[in-house]
Amino acid sequence: MTTIVVLFNLKDGTDRSAYEAWAKETDLKTVRSLASISSFNVFRANGLLGTEDPSPFEYVEIIDVADMAKFGEEVGTDVMQKVAGEFQGFADNPMFILTDNIES
Numbered sequence: 001m002t003t004i005v006v007l008f009n010l011k012d013g014t015d016r017s018a019y020e021a022w023a024k025e026t027d028l029k030t031v032r033s034l035a036s037i038s039s040f041n042v043f044r045a046n047g048l049l050g051t052e053d054p055s056p057f058e059y060v061e062i063i064d065v066a067d068m069a070k071f072g073e074e075v076g077t078d079v080m081q082k083v084a085g086e087f088q089g090f091a092d093n094p095m096f097i098l099t100d101n102i103e104s
Contacts, residue, residue, distance in 0.1 A: 001038065001064060001065065001066055001100075001101065001104065002064075002065045002068050002098055002099065002100060003062060003063065003064050003065070003098075003099045003100075003101065004061075004062075004063040004065060004096055004097065004098055004099070005060065005061070005062060005063075005096075005097040005099055006059075006060065006061035006062075006063070006094050006095065006096050006097070007057040007059075007060055007094065007095045007097070008057060008058070008059055008061075008091040008092060008093070008094035008095065009057055009058045009059070009091075009092045010058055010059070010090055010091065010092060011089075011090065011091065011092040012092070014090055019090045020044075022086065022090065023042050026083060026086065027042065027083060027086075027087060028040060028041075028042060030079065030080070030083050031063065031083070034071070034074045034080075035067075035070060035074065036065055036066055036067045036068070036070035036071035036073075036074055037063065037064065037065060037066065037071070038064040038065070038066045039062070039063075039064040040061070040062070040063045040064070041061070041062050042059060042060075042061050043059065043060045043061070043062070044058065044059055045057055045058055045059060045060055059091075
């Protein structure tokens with residue numbers, strides 16, 4: 001299984017509540033419905049452990065992908081292209097980090 005970790009901030013001027021409403025109603029529901037996805041969660045970062053410093057990123061997404069080949073196919077659908085475009089409208093230069101569990 002591959003886990004995709006997405007780190008991002010919202011674009012300047014983006015309404016946080018508008019993004020979070022969209023994430024709950026559109027992003028989470030759509031991505032979770034994909035056959036290739038084991039789980040998908042979005043987290044709002046609150047700070048850095050042991051400090052008063054803010055997180056360098058406002059949001060973190062964790063996407064557990066059971067089948068990367070199938071995921072590649074599903075991402076190419078019109079529905080997912082629409083969701084991806086909407087996400088790009090909110091997120092400022094998101095980083096998509098591919099990871100493998102060292103215990104797998």
